[in-house]
Each structure stands twice: as C-alpha cells, then as structure tokens.
Amino acid sequence: MAKKIRILIAKPGLDGHDRGAKYIARALKDAGYEVIYTGIRQTPEAIVKTAIQEDVDFVGLSLLSGAHNELFPRVVELLRENQADDIIVFGGGVIPESDIPGLKEKGLAAIFTPGTSIKAVIDFIESCRSKIEN
C-alpha cells in the first residue's frame, strides 16, 4: 500500500489572508492526504517545530503580504539546522514571477501563484512520492 503522505499547511509572517491556505488544506484532505493546518501568524520557528513533531513529508507555505523572500527560505534553513531537510517545502501566494528562481535556489521545491488548480499541486506532490518513500 502506498504510504500515507502527511502535509503541513502553514501561514508564516503576519498576514491574515488564509482563504487560499484553508482551501488548499481542505482540498488536499479531500484528495486523501493527511493535512494539518497551523492557523495564521506563525513564526518560521513554530512552523518547523510543528513540522518535526507531526513528522510531515511536506510543508506548504502560504503568504500574500510580500514577505516571502525573507520567510520562505528561513523555514528551509531551520529545517536544515534541525536535520529535517528531507521535508519538502513548497509555497504559494502573491509571488512575482521574478522572485521564483531565487526562492527555488534557496530550497523551495515549487511555487504556486494565483490561479493554480488543485490538480497542479497534487501532481507536484505525487511527483515527489518516490523521494518520500525511499
């Protein structure tokens, strides 16, 4: 049987726009994944702590305030410091195209911008399955 994939959907920073995060969390749950949602206004430290405690395979970060260049890489960095860099981090929100290469360089596995279908997110997760199961 395929491994049950666990995903943490998290809202770093101070931004309260959680419509997207909650939609993704619920839609991924409906697609059969185990999903945990942190709620808004989480520090990168708190997100990493939850990710490790909950033994998740993915962390999905959602941010619409423009602080993604500072906060997304910080989560990746803290996971690495805690020897948890096997957890795959992806992000979404109002993120200008020009910021995406920089974020990927800093360890974000995928960035989803407005208008992304849930299928694209699921396809991405499934494309990582072999990495997780090894």
Added chain:
Amino acid sequence: MPTSDKINAQRKKWEETTLKKVISRNPERKTEFTTGSWLPVERTALPEITTDDEYLEKLGFPGEFPFTRGVQPTMYRGRLWTMRQYAGFGTAEESNRRYKFLLGQGQTGLSIAFDLPTQIGYDSDDPHSEGEVGKVGVAIDTLRDMEILFDGIPLDKVSTSMTINAPAAILLAMYLAVAEKQGVRFDQLDGTIQNDILKEYIARGTYIFPPKPSLRLITNIFEFCAREVPKWNTISISGYHIREAGATAVQEVAFTLADGIEYVKAALNAGMDVDSFADRLSFFFNAHNDLLEEVAKFRAARRIWAKIMRDKFHAQNPKSQMLRFHTQTAGSTLTAQQPDNNIVRVAIQTLAAVLGGTQSLHTNSRDEALALPSEDSVRIALRTQQIVAYESGVTNSVDPLGGSYLIENLTDRIESAVWQYLDKIEAIGGMIPAIENGFVQKEIQDAAYRYQKEIEINERIIVGVNKFITNEETPKNLLKVDPELQRIQIQKTNAVKKQRNNQAVSEKLELLRETARRPEQNLMPPILAAVREYATLGEICGILRQEFGEYQESIVL
C-alpha cells in the same frame, strides 16, 4: 405580496405558448440560473409590489426610513461619492509622495494602508516584524513617522480613512497629535478609523487582544470622539474582508450587521445613549462581480440596518438609522492571468457600488494579483471611477435601478436570508460566541470551498483562468519594496528614542497601565499623552498586551 392574479394567469399562458415553443427548440444554457452567491435568478421577474402602501413601506423616498433608495435625498445629483484609493507602502516619506500624487490626480480623500507590524502593534525592530516592514502599507513606529506621513497635507482640508483595528486608538491619537502640531482643532477633523475587531477574528487576522478589552477600547473611542472629535467616523464595520474570505453576498451583510449589533450593545452597556454615537457608525462593503446581486445587496443592507436601529435599539435620530458605507472592489476577483482584464472587472464592480448608493469608493488596480499596484495601474483604477462619475450618466437619478422587478426581487430575497442568519446568531448568544465556536468561520469557509471547487470543474467560468486562456509574458514594471527598508526604519526609530524625553515616556506608559487596570476609565487620554512623548506603538501595545492578554485564533477547517 405576490404578483397579482391577473399577471400570474398571463404568465402561465406565456409559459405554455410563447416560451414553450422557443425552449423546445432552443433549450436555455443552464437548467438553473443563480447569482454569484447562488441565489435563484428568475427568467423574467414580475412586479411583486402591487400596492402604494407596500411601496412606501419597502422603498419610500431617498433620505428617509428605511433608506432602501439611499441615505441622501439627492445622492450624486448633489455631490459625487468620495474617491478614496487605499494606499501606503514603505516609509512614511514614500507614502507621503504617493498621497500627494493621488490628491494631484483628483482623488478627494486619503486612505492609509499600514504595514502588518503596525496593524498588529509591533515596532519595526520586533522579531515578529521580520520581512513584513513596509510591505503591505506604511510602517509607523512613532509620532515622528506620522508627522512625515502628513507633511504638507493640511488635516483640516482632507478627510482621512485609516485601516487600523486593534491599535486604532493609538493611530487615532497620533493623527490627533499631528493635527495639534498643524494648529488644526480636533472638531475640524474629518475621517474614519476602521476599528472593527470582530471581523479581524473572523477574516482579516490583525487582532491583538481578546474580545472584552478590545470592545472596551472601541467604546472608549466612541465616547472620546463624541466629546472631542465630533465629525470623526469612529468605526467602519466591515463586510469587505468577510466577502474576500469567500462569504456569499448574504453572509457578508448578515455577519457585518451582526457585528454592528454587537458594537451598539457594547456602547449601550457602557452607559451611552444610542443617539449619541450611532450616527458616527459607518460601514464598509465589497463590490463583487455579479452586478445586480450587488446592487440589491446594498439596498437590502440599508433597509435592514434602519429596522434594527429603529426597532431593536430605539434610535430616534434618522442619522442613527442610516447605513452609510464605503465600498472597495473585490480584490479576490482579480486574476494574475491577463491582468488587463481586471480593469473591466473593476469597472463593473464600480457600477455596482455606484448603483448601490455608496458614499465612497476604492477601485482596485489591475496588477494586485501580482504585486503592490504600480502608479500607472492606480491611475487607471481612479480614472475608472471618474469615467463612471462623469460620463456614464448613472449619477443623474437617485437609485436608478429601483423598481426593476429583478432588483426588488433580489433585495427582498437577500433581506429575508439575512434576517435568518441574524436570528440564528442571536440564538447562539451574539457574534462573540458565534465567532469563538467557529460558526461564522465555518459558514464562510464552506462557501469559499464551494466557489473554488466550481472554478476547478469549470462550472464557474473565470475568463483567462479556466476559459479563454492565452500564453502570455509576465508583466513588467511591478512595484517592489526595497528590502533595505526595515533597516532604515529601525534606524529612524532608534534616533527618535535617543532624542525623546525617556523619563516622560516611562511615566506616561505607567499611567496607561494604571488606566488599563480600571475598566471604568477611558484609555484615550493616557494613550494620547504617551503618543505626544513619542512612545512607540510597540511600547504602548506592549503595556496593553501585558494587561489584557492576547487573542488565540480558533482554527476551523
């Protein structure tokens, strides 16, 4: 009152002959037609108001109870709505330049966007502020920043709206202190603070304190302004963010008015007379894509609020019964794909707001799904309002869609669905328990989920997103906030801290703490005193955090 028998008989005949013939050959595009929020839409609405008494009860005349047709007797024939673009980013200097640009382009009021640390009561050097300083609005740490923000803008000549909630008392105090320095009297000041904490718990997220001390701060402001700043709109009870979170049109009105009821109750409990504050309550709604539903929504909201204020709270002054509102076009309807299409969406939403009788309007910029709006985009957004105002002709008559069978039908439907929610919330014990137990959030999320699912399966068409897709280049000239800004802002605040009288700051902060411990005292005077000494926003909120504690979100999925 149902449609008359005569018309109904004729309708039946029409359905069996003329209509049937066409439908059997050419079926309609869908089996059921609904508004954007799933209210049924009739093929052809028929007159439902059949007597003069019904007309007078439901619609009446503009400027009179129940204000369905508008809050002023002449509406835009007298004065156009206030064109007020929400703006602010980076440092106070940069935002000051943007305000002068907007005023120079013919904007008639200011609307201040603060960054998230300011909205949540953190200074720019607080660890929580990392990455957020100056991003979605201007960073304000001390009175010095506020002095720069309004430099060269005479506060007796502009009206200023500030989107600030949990620390509203502090930003209002800073505004008052700037007025003092400009030699402007408090009673000359015109403007609005959002000051609506309940919708922050529901949808927007910039809460600090739990409900009880938050409501105390709000009623303290009501009291202080009734005495000292009589023209100020002390609250802007907001459905905008509730709608953005995915609520239906009905939910937007229901939850906003339920919040309004809670604020009125809190002020009455604090011993105020309803007519001493109710005329300063203002509202803030969303203008979404479904033009006719939105127009009906604004009309229904006015009628319901008038009834609530007259019948439930016994307000005598007609001004206390009037629902005056600001509108913003729906940011969540804007697409990152083919962003120029957003200009058209905003134009339709602008019409909805104007046909619905708004008092002021912000139009969103086409590039908001991509980044902060650029100056060019902001100009087009403002021009959209100006074209509707000066060229479209819809301003020439009051409530020009009033009497449309469909508009009246939708207005009635929305009203009755809103009353159902209001009854339900009352049964739960009011809005605070309804928020704390997650009822309100769950209702909104279910609607948001349904909406998004419809887009996913192409049941709801979004042009450029799930139909009429083109390959396009990514747009250029997006606005970027300087990442160095946080450092510069911290330096500025440190310099202020060195120059100010630190002894006086400590004394004023202690006075604030003492007042916070006495629920019967008003917090505005000690906050104003601390602000005048250049106490930082974070220092003031820090004292209040220690005394009041912090709100914990109830997570509902």
